[in-house]
Amino acid sequence: MTLQQIHYIIEISEQGSMNKAAESLYVSQPSLTSAVRELEKELGITIFLRSGRGVTLTNDGSEFLVYARQVYQQYEILRDKYGKKDAIRQKFAVSAQHYSFAVKAFVSAVQNTDMRKYEFSLRETTTYDVIRDVSTFRSEIGILYLSDFNRTLMTKLFRDHDLEFHSLITVQAFVYLYKDHPLAGEQSIRFDQLRDYPALFFEQKNSSFYYSEEILSTNEYERMIHTSDRATNLNLMVALNAYTLCSGIICEELNGADFIAVPFEADEEHQNSQMEIGYITKKHFPRSPMGERYIEELKNYLAGL
Numbered sequence: 394m395t396l397q398q399i400h401y402i403i404e405i406s407e408q409g410s411m412n413k414a415a416e417s418l419y420v421s422q423p424s425l426t427s428a429v430r431e432l433e434k435e436l437g438i439t440i441f442l443r444s445g446r447g448v449t450l451t452n453d454g455s456e457f458l459v460y461a462r463q464v465y466q467q468y469e470i471l472r473d474k475y476g477k478k479d480a481i482r483q484k485f486a487v488s489a490q491h492y493s494f495a496v497k498a499f500v501s502a503v504q505n506t507d508m509r510k511y512e513f514s515l516r517e518t519t520t521y522d523v524i525r526d527v528s529t530f531r532s533e534i535g536i537l538y539l540s541d542f543n544r545t546l547m548t549k550l551f552r553d554h555d556l557e558f559h560s561l562i563t564v565q566a567f568v569y570l571y572k573d574h575p576l577a578g579e580q581s582i583r584f585d586q587l588r589d590y591p592a593l594f595f596e597q598k599n600s601s602f603y604y605s606e607e608i609l610s611t612n613e614y615e616r617m618i619h620t621s622d623r624a625t626n627l628n629l630m631v632a633l634n635a636y637t638l639c640s641g642i643i644c645e646e647l648n649g650a651d652f653i654a655v656p657f658e659a660d661e662e663h664q665n666s667q668m669e670i671g672y673i674t675k676k677h678f679p680r681s682p683m684g685e686r687y688i689e690e691l692k693n694y695l696a697g698l
Contacts, residue, residue, distance in 0.1 A: 396468055398432045399461045401425060402440060406458055407531065410447040455529070462530035485683040486514035488526035489536035490606045491595055491623050492670070493644035498690035502683065511683065517622065519597045520604040527673050528554035533684045535673040536691075538640070540666050542611065546603045551673060559688075560671040562695045566608040567641030567654040571630040581658035584612060591616040591635040593626050608638050608668050609657075627652065640668050642698065 405414040405425070415422040433440050440454035450458060473483060489495040499515050516522070516532065526532040539547055539558065551558055568582045574590075576582050592614040597604045602611050618635060620626050629635040630652065641654035672688065674680065680688070 394432060394435060396465065398428055399465050401428050402432070402454075402458065402461055403465060405429070405441065405448060406450055406454075406529070409449075411443075458529050466530055482510060482512045483681070483683070484512045484514070485681060485687075486516070486526070486532040487534045487536065487687065488516045488518055488523045488532040490520060490523060490538070491517050491626075492536060492640070492642070493623065493647045494642050494694055495536045495691070497644045497647055498687060498694050501690040501694070502687040505686070506683065519595070519599075520606060521598045524550055524554060524556065524673070527675060528556060530675065533674065533681060534687060536670070537673065538606075538608075538668045538670045540608060540668055542666065543603045543605075546601075555676045556673045557676045558671050558673050560669055561691060562642075562671075562698075563667050563669045564640045564642065566638050566657040566666055566668070568636050568657050569630075569639045569641070569643070569652065569654050570636040571634065572651050572653050574630070574634050574636070576636075576655065577653060579655055581656045583658045583660055584609075584662075585660075587636060588615055591618050591629070591633050593629060593635050593637040594619050595626075596621050608640075608666050623648075640670060642670075642695070 401414070401418065401420075404418055405411060408414040408417060411422055411425055415425045418425065429440065436457070438453040438457065439451050440457060441448040442451055469484070487495070487499060496515065496517075499513075503511075503513060514532070516526065518526070520537055523532075523535040523537050527535040535556075537547075548558075550556075568576070568587070570577060576586060576590075579586070592607075594610070594617060595606045596619045597606075618629060618633075620629065626635075626637060627648065630637075638657060639654065641656070643652060643654055672691070674684075
């Protein structure tokens with residue numbers, strides 16, 4: 394087993410394709426395939442399942458990748474300390490559910506850093522991928538929320554993936570909509586007032602309600618639209634008077650002042666629920682200076698609300 398082979402496995406898992414990984418690594422696809430097969434033969438396991446749509450990790454492959462990332466990250470630390478300083482960039486990555494405040498904190502952290510020394514990644518993605526990215530060391534920090542509804546399942550997932558959850562803020566549910574929405578002038582909004590308008594939900598890889606980014610996801614919605622990014626949500630709020638149920642934390646600097654959050658008013662059938670927003674990290678693994686800086690920016694922004 395070589396560091397080069399480990400590097401190959403990590404890149405293939407991130408690209409999800411032998412061809413894309415080969416292009417990124419500047420090696421031929423046959424050479425990359427050969428290196429992977431040699432490693433699989435040496436280890437006595439199958440790391441990837443191949444199909445016409447790309448490659449996916451096997452259970453053995455997922456377990457191997459966790460240790461491989463740790464080994465390669467330690468190698469990068471040694472390289473950063475003793476290698477040629479001019480040619481080395483440290484890596485820092487965050488995976489998050491779709492929160493503008495997570496982007497704002499990232500911007501603030503990056504602005505106070507010499508970007509020439511870093512390779513940054515910020516991934517707004519599904520709940521499943523936030524957990525997967527941190528558990529496999531693809532990202533150092535993951536941003537998501539817990540509620541009374543999903544807490545038991547999420548806590549189990551954190552435990553199974555050797556993750557720790559760190560609470561940042563606890564908020565009630567809000568209705569997020571365009572400033573000219575017919576309900577925008579309300580002091581609070583009940584669920585029955587929303588029946589004539591489309592509810593927006595971020596797509597998830599797992600169809601279970603427990604992975605939903607939106608609070609109160611088990612309610613019965615007559616009109617639903619699934620999207621994959623915040624910009625699309627904002628466009629649909631303007632064009633269709635759509636809405637979403639969220640934390641109520643709006644970063645006007647990034648999203649503008651055309652969108653508002655109105656408190657959700659509970660009734661007997663549709664109770665309100667708290668969102669405990671926080672970040673996850675790999676247990677027993679020290680945070681980098683950049684990770685500490687990002688978390689500090691998160692806390693500073695949320696403390697000012």
